[in-house]
Amino acid sequence: MFELNKATMIYDADKEEKVYAMKEIDLELPDTGLVGIIGPSGSGKSTMMYAMSTLKKLTAGDILYNGESLSTISDKRRQELRRNEFGFVFQRHYLIPYMTAIENAIVASNDPASEARKKAVKILTDIGLKEKELNKTPSKLSGGQRQRVAIARAMMNDPKVLFADEPTASLDHENAYLVMGRLKEYSRNRLVVVITHDRSIIRDADMFVEIWDGSVSNVGGAVL
Numbered sequence: 001m002f003e004l005n006k007a008t009m010i011y012d013a014d015k016e017e018k019v020y021a022m023k024e025i026d027l028e029l030p031d032t033g034l035v036g037i038i039g040p041s042g043s044g045k046s047t048m049m050y051a052m053s054t055l056k057k058l059t060a061g062d063i064l065y066n067g068e069s070l071s072t073i074s075d076k077r078r079q080e081l082r083r084n085e086f087g088f089v090f091q092r093h094y095l096i097p098y099m100t101a102i103e104n105a106i107v108a109s110n111d112p113a114s115e116a117r118k119k120a121v122k123i124l125t126d127i128g129l130k131e132k133e134l135n136k137t138p139s140k141l142s143g144g145q146r147q148r149v150a151i152a153r154a155m156m157n158d159p160k161v162l163f164a165d166e167p168t169a170s171l172d173h174e175n176a177y178l179v180m181g182r183l184k185e186y187s188r189n190r191l192v193v194v195i196t197h198d199r200s201i202i203r204d205a206d207m208f209v210e211i212w213d214g215s216v217s218n219v220g221g222a223v224l
């Protein structure tokens with residue numbers, strides 16, 4: 001599904017102090033499954049995910065998504081991919097404060113309103129929200145509940161790829177495992193890419209990629 005060919009990202013290329021966030025990374029990811037990207041802070045994990053999801057453009061090299069070069073695609077096609085094929089979950093939830101859990105989940109939905117609502121209720125309850133929480137605004141929900149709403153929102157358009165950057169970083173263990181369990185389930189017929197610096201939460205990953213200082217230092221089928 002994703003193929004990185006000498007994928008390179010240099011920040012501040014025009015300055016004296018260049019930052020080599022990705023150094024000629026070669027990597028292939030499968031069509032489905034849970035892929036864990038691990039590595040210390042500053043190693044280039046987020047940069048790699050943003051480049052794969054078209055949020056950032058490489059300095060050199062290329063990334064192919066189903067054979068399509070992400071370096072040369074049009075803005076229109078990039079928007080299509082982000083809207084229809086990719087879903088995003090970030091460390092911070094970025095929910096809209098004055099909207100309820102349901103409204104937040106359907107905010108970027110491509111479905112007609114009544115269908116979107118039904119779907120949101122199903123996804124939100126599947127992921128562990130209680131009926132009475134569905135009409136609460138984010139400030140009335142716990143951190144774990146807010147992050148579940150963010151994940152539900154990311155799943156609304158059935159993305160083929162779900163990108164999650166440290167999705168459990170602000171959660172306690174119980175909520176972290178619940179969220180990871182749902183992502184694992186989703187990865188049965190979709191690709192889920194999860195960044196973390198905590199190995200224990202991606203014990204169930206089908207593949208893991210270790211990043212060290214802008215390079216892939218290890219790739220494996222199970223967490224070491």
Ligand SMILES: Nc1ncnc2c1ncn2[C@@H]1O[C@H](COP(=O)(O)OP(=O)(O)O)[C@@H](O)[C@H]1O
Nearest residue numbers: 011012019021040041042043044045046047048
């Ligand atoms: N927009 C930016 N401009 C300059 N340097 C950046 C930018 N974003 C990230 N970096 C640097 O690139 C390197 C990799 O960052 P990042 O991909 O965020 O790593 P990680 O997600 O593993 O913590 C770090 O040295 C970071 O400081």
Ligand SMILES: [Mg+2]
Nearest residue numbers: 045046047165
């Ligand atoms: Mg990061």
